Amino acid sequence: MTEPASISIDDAVLVERCRQGDSEAMERLILKYQNRIYNTIFRMCANPDDAAELTQDTFVKVIENIDRFAGRSSFYTWAFRIAVNLTLNYRQRAARFAHSSLDADEDEYNWQTKTQLKQYLSDESSPDPAAVAQNEELWQIVTQALQQLDDTQRAVIVLRDIEQMSYAKIAKVLNVELGTVKSRISRARSTLREILETMSQ
């Protein structure tokens, strides 16, 4: 029985050409997904150098193993799965060697930024993130808050809220059940909310 072809036509053609050694097809695949994969990894590890290295490793692994890609999921899902696994493994190993220095910066944000975040989070204000989008320091707070989540919670929240993946795709990328995705997202958002509230004080 043949597998259902869920791969999008463009990617399917590029993948096939890439398998045959077409370097242009390989470049197109890389250029098509490099920013999305980099952004996801960067939001998960918060370090641009690490994110660049892990993105590089992801694509090298993708190209090296492209013959094994059976097309049961989309190329995009498969590539993200490799990227997320590499990042989670890297963070797990890195955690043994280093302690995050993010905590040290917690009190260094200026009070205006904290006030802005507090206002945004308050029940009285309307949810208008565009109003706070200009404040770069606020994004640093959010990035720092994200890093305080555990790795699995951060992965689901980044894939959902930043990469805008559906629950079903997240389940495929992380190789977990749909119910697990739901519960992790639920816990991650509640925890993140609490962390942000604490940081806004």
Next chain:
Amino acid sequence: MRDSQDINELMNCYIDGELNQRQQTELQRLIKHDREAARQLQRLQKCKLLLGAMGRAEAPPEMLERIKTSLQTKQIMGERYSGVERREGVATLWARRLVTTAAMVVLLAVLGAVVYTILSPEDAPTGVAVEEATDTSPTVLGAADPFYGTLRLRTAVFAAADSSINKALADNGISADVSQDNTGNRTVYTLTCTPNRLKILLADLGNVWGRLDSAELVVETDEFGRQVVVADVLPEQVCEIADTGAFEARLELAGEYAGLNTIRRLTPGKEVFAAIADKPLDLTVAPPKPLITGGGREALEKPPTTSPPGQQAVHLTIVVER
């Protein structure tokens, strides 16, 4: 408690557009009549919107080139090192040979002294020892020749060792041809990778090494039948030999390790070797986990920002037997 978790999940699904029509209606009814539920929904929504509004970080502009370089490096493994790297390689090899020679001299001197105390002075084989120690003159490092070798591992816990090797290969993205005999007592892995990959692989196999009955490395060359067998080989020795760029230098290093391992095996007082190698006394009882040279474990954990332009290919056959 369970209910509040379910409602929380339901709210998150709602704001993510993951509910069906009936569930949506139910939730809308709930938030219409329950102000606290409505507030909770808005809090979650704000959290989601805040993350969604974060700017997108873009990959460095040179990302494509980095990936291509990394892929090319793997494809052209076996090409010669550039001049600078060859000189660095020569320096490293000289330093390594110097240390090895010094260690051999000290080892043989101590060994001679031990033998001298046991046997009569007339019987002490000091002449041979000195001759061997001084016969390790270094040769000039040649080009980066591909490494060909066979690593033969014998163990009573075959299934566990075999499974660990399989996992380590998969974890490190190393593809290998695997063949297994009918009895299920022997598996042969044929793989090609870079010396760095080999280091990581062997580092991951540290727990396997402790459970081996024997480990033997056969270092081959491009000439049929020209080979050196290193018995009781240690993971770091495999790495160093595979990382040595030229056939001649590689054979010489393998020969040195073969001799060193033989002495280590035959030396009655293990403390002699331990003192020289700066390793724990129970070294031969429980072989140590791999100590990776040239950068250490941390360097392996974090891949280099840019890959070296050329590395010799490592063609290794791993035979695991009961």
